[in-house]
Amino acid sequence: MIAQGRLLLDPARAPEPGWVRVDQSRIAEVRLGEPPPSERPPALGGPDALIITAFVDAHCHFPQTDSVGIDGLELLPWLEKAVFPAESWWGRGGARASALTAARRHLRQGTVGVAAYLTSHAEGSREALVGVASQTPLRFIAGRVGMDRHAPEDLLAEDRSRARLTPPAPCVLAPLANGEDPRRVVSANPRFAVSCSEELLAEFGWWVREHPGTWVQTHLSESRAECDLVRRLFPGAPHYTGVYDRAGLLTERTLLAHAIHLSDEELALIAQRRSIIVHCPAANTFLQAGLFDLDRARAAGVRVALGSDIAAGADAAMPRVARAMIEVAKVRSMTRRPTDPPVHVPTPAEAWDMITRVNADLLGWNDTARLEAGASADFLVLSVPPTWLDEHAAGRLIYNWDADLVRSYVYAGQVWKP
Template identity: 40%
Template structure:
């Protein structure tokens, strides 16, 4: 195997409606949004349609002062508020995408390969372009505006191995007031020229980025291991040392996505019990660790995740598109493992959380399970916020949280409207919305009370 190749393996909407960076940098002093408010007070039970964790307040006003939610009420708040009446529309907390690759908008919907070939054929050539600061800046702006245009107001993001790509994301997110978790990718082997770093330079870059961006405004740094095969044991040890030195840091990586990948890891790390054990041995599993996929994990692995507090970012659209496998969500919940949901663009085929959740339902159906709309939406809002230790900031409508809020049409087009008219109860209505809607239903996205996207 050469250093630039893997072994053979066994849609973003336009951001033209996104508000410019210069628009409305401060939240209105007092903003009131009226609509059908839906959020969660706790985690819903698996497969329970009538669940007390669901909080639905139709035709209510969401009250926001200086960018923070201060209350909910049925009565009109009066003339002292900037009021927006969205009666008959759905209002949700902004979605949280816990695993997505910003440069991979360029390769979304690429044909015909499994994971390892797909990386070599499409992903790595696209990522190499991000060593150019102009490309990195344009790509970061386009990516974040696309998130906002899909109703995603916070994200855990992969840039590229280049320090400048992480810099561009941090600056673009700060300009938009967004909650963003990212960090330069660590990758010092089994990658092409132009996409490898080395242990010492990577450590210096990480420390500099941490010093300048971690915990600045709504930014946080994630020690970002691409995946075990593309880091030497020395680099993995360095990444673990960074995490131990500062427990406020996040960590993001991939684990057990594809069977060929799992076999490759076993050959590279014969001393490890499993793919997950590679990370556990060097201290990369902790309560702020986000591991994407986790399809091919066993009962022992799930116990390790529960013990360490690490979460799985479930990426159903990507798993189906690349043929990676079917994630066992109930088994992880039963083991006490937090599960969030993620688009994983560009393996995933859309930044739309609704499309991702619709695919999540199909994955569970293929395993003989039924995912409710409640479990899916909770995992994309309050559940994701809690798994990231951000529930005091976002993910629900409790007073004191920042007003990351999105407004949606219940239906777009005659087919969806007809289905809504026939819905018999709330879950049936919300499940139909989750299955039939996408970014075309989005009316507006607010970040900390500032409108960052409005539909033309």
């Protein structure tokens, strides 16, 4: 199968006329110029189409798809009033259908891979992942949420009773398939320190030590009220980041969402452990949690990915999350005091890199989110105004993104219909 169009190979430059040959699930060739005569008309696209790689989202919650827009609350009351009721519903049989809806929403916005949270229900979470893996092309790193306090009883019951079993049931779901499938990975997701006792965090840490290479996902230092509560709940810990470190949860496969209010010491520790901070700009603004300082994290040597954080973030579309990241940096730049260091506002090309190659590489998927021979064939064929096909193409897409621009989706070499 051949797809023809302007190829956005470098987001800092104008897309160039060319074509992509797909062989089974992979990109076999990427060439500039006209497709060979035997391939005209091409199966997909045409001279006026724009071909871009698919996106990767480093933080989202499958059960929260229908919880977007419950405004006016700070993190902790928002969890109580908006999120926990939605998650409870998974335990009553809604998991598979809800996860499929979430997966299709991400795919429709051009996202081929996500790092995701499920709920604390083991059976529902497993059904959800089996459904997404068997019925959609979405890649994921996803896990059952661990929590044993500060939430409604039906969300805590499994972790409390599991620990009482002999031997205790595992805190992490079993892998979906025999052997490693790097496209469908089950992770360890202790929700955050507020809803996990020291014992539960230690149990997750034990699991990670026993199963090296396990991905860990959790939340860190999102709101000030949360940070205060964590200080009260863990009086012996040096700081919030230290709560996770003591449990053995900071590894180079740990995704720490938000991480807004951190001391220099905490950033240095995260850098030393090579853990990854997931910046969630849209969510941070929605819950008024704070303005993440990307420059400071990078200067400390921390690797940073970008996440939608559905449902605190309103948008599954990664170009709009990229836009939110740029806007947060602009707000920080405009509101900084004269004595503060200058703020680097990411260019659209840098933001585009974040939602494609950078996110993919940080999640261990260096075979997707790039138009290259040998990569997984995960790309979108768009129909855009001809005036967009200039050196501002990435910025135009970030600021004008709409799933209606997509004429064809190719995921793992197959045309996907929304």
